[in-house]
Amino acid sequence: MKLSLDKIFDIFATKGHTQYGGEPITQLEHGLQSATLAKEYSASSELITACLFHDLGHLLHDLGENPTEQAIDDRHEYEGANCLEQIFSPAITEPIRLHVDAKRYLCAINPNYRASLSQNSESSLILQGGAFSSETAAIFIAQPYAKDAVKLRIWDDRAKIVGLTTPDLNSFVAIAKSCQQNNS
Numbered sequence: 123m124k125l126s127l128d129k130i131f132d133i134f135a136t137k138g139h140t141q142y143g144g145e146p147i148t149q150l151e152h153g154l155q156s157a158t159l160a161k162e163y164s165a166s167s168e169l170i171t172a173c174l175f176h177d178l179g180h181l182l183h184d185l186g187e188n189p190t191e192q193a194i195d196d197r198h199e200y201e202g203a204n205c206l207e208q209i210f211s212p213a214i215t216e217p218i219r220l221h222v223d224a225k226r227y228l229c230a231i232n233p234n235y236r237a238s239l240s241q242n243s244e245s246s247l248i249l250q251g252g253a254f255s256s257e258t259a260a261i262f263i264a265q266p267y268a269k270d271a272v273k274l275r276i277w278d279d280r281a282k283i284v285g286l287t288t289p290d291l292n293s294f295v296a297i298a299k300s301c302q303q304n305n306s
């Protein structure tokens with residue numbers, strides 16, 4: 123699927139009101155909260171943009187708002203990353219591609235992390251293959267961009283606060299455009 127950056131923003135503006143999985147916020151609120159956390163932690167423009175768009179894949183399919191409820195893994199990390207790689211560098215697409223595996227990694231290295239997951243995130247974890255073994259966790263974190271994926275994941279997990287005020291979608295346009303490649 124080849125989409126322009128304007129079209130990606132348009133998808134969030136028009137479809138972002140849908141519910142974020144089984145969570146009590148919308149997809150747009152979730153992306154904005156993730157990107158705002160990245161900004162607050164002085165992340166690079168690439169990682170802020172990755173946070174904003176990390177769940178784009180959920181907005182590209184017709185499986186409904188919460189495929190996990192139907193025991194379906196929508197593989198949104200791949201759908202989103204594949205779509206965005208026509209516009210952005212691996213500094214953006216790879217943390218997105220790896221953000222589900224980052225959850226499996228964090229579950230492997232920190233039992234408290236797994237206990238802190240929301241109900242929907244725990245259910246999707248099972249569909250996504252469960253926690254990594256210690257061997258797979260070591261292989262995962264040695265990959266390029268895996269550490270950025272872990273940062274994204276930690277902000278992702280926190281970005282579920284009902285009613286939180288954040289900067290709006292337009293305020294992230296300049297940051298995303300500064301990361302654009304190939305003038306797509």
Ligand SMILES: [Fe+2]
Nearest residue numbers: 176177198221
């Ligand atoms: Fe996700």
Ligand SMILES: [Fe+2]
Nearest residue numbers: 152176177278
């Ligand atoms: Fe997310």
